[in-house]
Amino acid sequence: MSDDIIVAEGLARSFGELVAVRDVSFRVRRGEIFGVLGPNGAGKSTTIRMLCGILDPTGGRGTVVGHDIAKEPEAIKARIGYMTQRFSLYEDLSVRENLDFYAGIYGLSRARRTARIDEVLDRTGLRARTKQLSGTLSGGWKQRVALACATLHEPPLLFLDEPTAGVDPVSRRDFWEQIHRLAAAGTTVLVTTHYMDEAERCHRLSFIFRGAVLDVGTPDEIVERRGLDVCEMRVDEATRAADLLRAAPEVDEVAHYGHVIRVSVRNADAVAVARRTLDAAGLAIGRCERARATVEDAFVSMVREEGAARA
Amino acid sequence: MSLGRLLAVARKELLQLRRDRLTLAMMAVLPVVQLLLFGYAINTDVRHTPTVVLDDDHGARGRSFVRSMEATGFYDIVGHVRDHGELATALRAGRAKVGVVIPAGFGADVARGTPARLQLIVDGSDPQTVASATNTAASLAASWGSDLAVERLQRQGMRAPAPAIRLEPLTWYNPDLRTATFIVPGLVGVILTMTMVMLTAMAITRERERGTLEQLIVSPVRPIELVAGKILPYILIGYVQMSLVLGVGHLAFHVPIVGSLALLYALAALFIAANLALGLTFSTVAQTQQQAMQMSFFFLLPNILLSGFMFPWEAMPRPVQMLSQALPLTHFLRIVRGITLKGATWPEVRVEVLWLAGVLAWFTLVASVRFRKKLG
Numbered sequence A: 001m002s003d004d005i006i007v008a009e010g011l012a013r014s015f016g017e018l019v020a021v022r023d024v025s026f027r028v029r030r031g032e033i034f035g036v037l038g039p040n041g042a043g044k045s046t047t048i049r050m051l052c053g054i055l056d057p058t059g060g061r062g063t064v065v066g067h068d069i070a071k072e073p074e075a076i077k078a079r080i081g082y083m084t085q086r087f088s089l090y091e092d093l094s095v096r097e098n099l100d101f102y103a104g105i106y107g108l109s110r111a112r113r114t115a116r117i118d119e120v121l122d123r124t125g126l127r128a129r130t131k132q133l134s135g136t137l138s139g140g141w142k143q144r145v146a147l148a149c150a151t152l153h154e155p156p157l158l159f160l161d162e163p164t165a166g167v168d169p170v171s172r173r174d175f176w177e178q179i180h181r182l183a184a185a186g187t188t189v190l191v192t193t194h195y196m197d198e199a200e201r202c203h204r205l206s207f208i209f210r211g212a213v214l215d216v217g218t219p220d221e222i223v224e225r226r227g228l229d230v231c232e233m234r235v236d237e238a239t240r241a242a243d244l245l246r247a248a249p250e251v252d253e254v255a256h257y258g259h260v261i262r263v264s265v266r267n268a269d270a271v272a273v274a275r276r277t278l279d280a281a282g283l284a285i286g287r288c289e290r291a292r293a294t295v296e297d298a299f300v301s302m303v304r305e306e307g308a309a310r311a
Numbered sequence B: 001m002s003l004g005r006l007l008a009v010a011r012k013e014l015l016q017l018r019r020d021r022l023t024l025a026m027m028a029v030l031p032v033v034q035l036l037l038f039g040y041a042i043n044t045d046v047r048h049t050p051t052v053v054l055d056d057d058h059g060a061r062g063r064s065f066v067r068s069m070e071a072t073g074f075y076d077i078v079g080h081v082r083d084h085g086e087l088a089t090a091l092r093a094g095r096a097k098v099g100v101v102i103p104a105g106f107g108a109d110v111a112r113g114t115p116a117r118l119q120l121i122v123d124g125s126d127p128q129t130v131a132s133a134t135n136t137a138a139s140l141a142a143s144w145g146s147d148l149a150v151e152r153l154q155r156q157g158m159r160a161p162a163p164a165i166r167l168e169p170l171t172w173y174n175p176d177l178r179t180a181t182f183i184v185p186g187l188v189g190v191i192l193t194m195t196m197v198m199l200t201a202m203a204i205t206r207e208r209e210r211g212t213l214e215q216l217i218v219s220p221v222r223p224i225e226l227v228a229g230k231i232l233p234y235i236l237i238g239y240v241q242m243s244l245v246l247g248v249g250h251l252a253f254h255v256p257i258v259g260s261l262a263l264l265y266a267l268a269a270l271f272i273a274a275n276l277a278l279g280l281t282f283s284t285v286a287q288t289q290q291q292a293m294q295m296s297f298f299f300l301l302p303n304i305l306l307s308g309f310m311f312p313w314e315a316m317p318r319p320v321q322m323l324s325q326a327l328p329l330t331h332f333l334r335i336v337r338g339i340t341l342k343g344a345t346w347p348e349v350r351v352e353v354l355w356l357a358g359v360l361a362w363f364t365l366v367a368s369v370r371f372r373k374k375l376g
Helices: A044-051 A071-075 A095-105 A110-124 A139-151 A168-184 A221-228 A238-247 A270-279 A293-309 B004-021 B021-041 B060-071 B084-093 B106-113 B127-154 B179-210 B212-218 B223-253 B261-284 B289-306 B318-325 B327-341 B346-370
Strands: A002-016 A018-029 A034-037 A059-064 A080-084 A159-163 A187-192 A206-209 A212-218 A228-235 A250-259 A261-268 A285-291 B048-056 B077-081 B098-102 B119-122
Touching: A002 A044, A002 B048, A018 A034, A018 A044, A018 A059, A018 A187, A018 A206, A034 A044, A034 A168, A044 A159, A059 A168, A071 A139, A080 A139, A095 A110, A095 A139, A095 B004, A110 A139, A110 A187, A110 A293, A110 B212, A139 A168, A159 B119, A168 A187, A187 A221, A206 A221, A206 A293, A212 A221, A212 A293, A221 A293, A228 A270, A228 A293, A238 A250, A238 A261, A238 A270, A250 A270, A250 A293, A261 A270, A261 A293, A261 B106, A270 A285, A293 B179, B004 B021, B004 B223, B021 B179, B021 B223, B048 B060, B048 B084, B048 B127, B060 B127, B084 B119, B098 B127, B119 B127, B179 B212, B179 B261, B179 B289, B179 B327, B223 B261, B223 B346, B261 B289, B261 B327, B261 B346
Parallel strands: A018 A212, A034 A187, A034 A206, A080 A159, A159 A187, B048 B077, B048 B098
Antiparallel strands: A002 A018, A002 A059, A206 A212, A228 A261, A228 A285, A250 A261, B098 B119
8 A cells, every 4th residue: 555645636626616626636645744724715625525535526536545535435434533623513412422422423342432432531631521511612622522533433544624713722732732642643634724833733735725736745845945035124114114015026925013024035035125125215124134934924925926827 | 234323323312302301392292282272172063153033024933943043053143133234244244154034924934834935144255164054954944844744734634654765874983073083193193294304304404504414424324324313213202292192182082092002003103204204305405404494394284284184185186185195194194093093904004004105115215315425
């Protein structure tokens, strides 16, 4: 068997006139955390649903855990875990009853069920809340229960569709700790998100925009390929300075962070470009430092270019 | 198919049902309330029809006829009117549904032995009254007529001839013609139709609405396990409702149960399953619980009207009869009335059972074709 647990080749899906996914290809290796990044409506959820075998592609092909997504969806379903942003728990059932139910439909034997539920309760700290109705849990706790339900049967591959939407930053951090722990234990994780800080936590990423893949690689590779140079500076009249910089042809993106503006430039020296532009307008520059280009910088740059090209 | 997965679904459904106290209470209270409503309030026997009298004769014979009309219990004399205009007003205002006109000279005609005339005016806007109102008055007039003829012959010293034909009507199974006896067994079918279709239609759409259906579709659970597991608890509820209606009907309305209860309960499974399959079909069409509820109600109305629950099936036009054969209730009504009231046994209900099985097979096919483990 190949090392790629997911292979997507030119996947496409239309709903009538609407093209949700145009052309998506990527490979996910065993044991990695693979992020699918993209703005809302880019086709992330549709892609995940096709890979889970619950939505037939209208074009392209794919294999997941060695099975064809169109021909053997049921073989795939037994070997994957799936969790969505809606945390599909039964809100009128207690935490324990939810776990029991999912253990039941994944066909866990009685002994394994008891062992697994015990393990999950200890790991997630849910033991004190087993009798609580899951509808009364906070977002972070619901997320833990949902993840516990999705991993009870120890699937080799876990799909997470925007798992941290609407969850507070502390819970998100805890959640990512759990994801890394699962990955360390050998589980492959495919996660969609539009949080850029989460993207940096993935081993590899795929950028999806308007139903097509813009780039695939490690966060560093993607940033590097984009060739961005970034600097952060303090200036007087920050708004006017930002407008001037945006008008400069070399400048890719300008963003405000409190008193600081962040300037990213493609394939050129950001500091030099910024100084030249603002000096010409007679604006004084305070502190100016080169900064590390982030996935967010790369992503925004790609989306802007793609958006402009299609407009 | 895995029994474990099926039972996991059934167990979950029962747990949810237990938490949903309102629905649970409705399942138990609804049949009893409907039973009391239908049992006490609905009475298709026409009695105490408000009647006005227009007496232009002012004679003893006329008054005597009116008294004997009243004695039947069918007519309530609510007043006397002076002319046809007042009579029309009384009917229009709904004060009376029947008017009796005794023309001048009625008494004299009777005394003389010439044919005497009486007029009966009936409000036809309520067709149920018309037939009973005219029939009762006609038989009363006929028996008066023959009594008068006999009286006259005897006065002339002759013996009256015996009638050539004497009809001896015998009513079997419900000799007192009590509405409750007719309605209650049928109500079992109506209540099962209502709750079974609605519950299943909503059980699936609820999961769709809350997003849990997607989670189930991604799991290895098979459609048949999901469907059967969801239906199982409702079959149980169906039997509880059926026992409730039959039990209360028997105790409070003295509805007889002549035939085999075991046979009835066995055949009810077929009927319940047919309704559940239908509810499932609805749930594959409806996207929200509200839509599912509306569809169930739309379905209920033709069931009540066309199945023979309220109106005689035999009186329906041929195309409507054919349509109503597709309703599970039509056949179950014949089974339940046959067994409880007439003591029907297997050979007598076999045809209806075949029909039910056919309808069940058809709905199951439609539901399973439509219910796929896919989105979009």
